[in-house]
């Protein structure tokens with residue numbers, strides 16, 4: 001989904017991660033790249049302008065610039081702003097307090113209204129609702145057939161709206177409401193006519209239906225592949241008939257993202273679901289936060305960053321490196337480093353997100369052996385306090401005891417002691433790095 005936009009933004013994120021310090025000049029470059037990525041994805045120009053201005057104001061804040069991890073802070077700012085553009089929080093569809101709830105689907109022809117009707121019906125059944133489907137697309141007889149077929153496939157009831165009945169539309173709609181209530185349906189899904197373009201006649205017709213039914217949800221169904229066209233027509237529908245929700249379809253295709261990233265800002269109406277395929281189960285609840293992370297290619301990496309910020313005290317790491325250089329580093333320090341590394345969990349994923357400066361420089365791409373960390377921790381755990389503080393006293397019989405206590409072979413205890421000695425004697429600037437690289 002949104003591959004090209006995703007690729008471009010991820011490049012900027014990598015750039016920001018690689019920069020030790022966020023400065024006015026590299027931030028300007030990053031913002032330029034973000035702007036280009038958005039414009040290329042067909043995002044509304046005004047949305048892009050606002051987005052850029054907000055990121056800039058936040059990112060060039062002194063507190064961010066002075067922080068230990070400015071690149072990551074900026075990534076978080078970009079992610080938060082992306083979320084804001086997508087709608088910030090999940091907004092579920094509303095059901096009426098007294099049944100039946102009426103959902104009316106509107107949109108241009110071919111946007112996916114009829115298919116989405118089926119998808120929503122299936123979703124509602126999963127929520128223990130009892131839906132009835134009806135189509136008002138009277139201009140095209142095939143539209144009635146299409147929804148009837150879909151209802152049949154889903155084994156759900158379909159209300160026949162005959163041409164004769166529609167000659168008196170007001171009565172037809174009143175009859176529909178009575179039928180729905182009398183048969184105990186708690187959800188009425190109303191499919192409507194579409195046109196290739198927004199036109200007055202269609203708007204009047206939809207307004208008439210809406211006034212007669214007072215739906216609790218008026219849902220605009222937009223084809224995400226059509227980009228800004230979907231946004232423009234959504235705006236027209238919002239102004240003319242009023243919308244409560246948006247469902248974007250065909251996000252399984254090669255939509256560039258422009259519709260998803262503009263439509264909420266332009267219309268003020270939230271996206272509630274996305275269509276990701278032709279089948280009825282290809283409807284996903286829309287989560288702005290997940291979508292933002294997905295676009296930035298982060299998955300749950302952002303939570304990893306947050307974790308890293310909370311749990312890796314960069315200052316502490318630097319202090320360790322200093323002690324190491326001065327030969328004060330003992331097995332207690334060693335163990336606390338192991339624990340810190342372990343606490344952060346997925347080591348591999350994390351390394352790329354540590355600030356690429358100071359003790360962590362050049363660590364990206366290293367492979368660490370987490371099992372070995374555990375074994376070493378067990379061995380250190382079997383040492384006495386004196387042994388940890390002064391490893392010189394660990395003679396042959398102590399090694400044997402430690403090996404038994406930790407359940408590791410003596411050879412491994414020896415190996416650890418050797419590595420520890422090597423480390424202490426390194427005393428170079430890169431000492432801390434070498435310590436980490438000894439786990440590779």
Ligand SMILES: Nc1nc2c(ncn2[C@@H]2O[C@H](COP(=O)(O)OP(=O)(O)O)[C@@H](O)[C@H]2O)c(=O)[nH]1
Nearest residue numbers: 109110111112113114115249250275276277278
């Ligand atoms: N790939 C894909 N196709 C979809 C999706 N939603 C609808 N379609 C297809 O889009 C076409 C038009 O859908 P339809 O429901 O008839 O649109 P309507 O004119 O608005 O009622 C059909 O071929 C659908 O199968 C979707 O989320 N993904």
Ligand SMILES: [Mg+2]
Nearest residue numbers: 113114137143
């Ligand atoms: Mg249709």
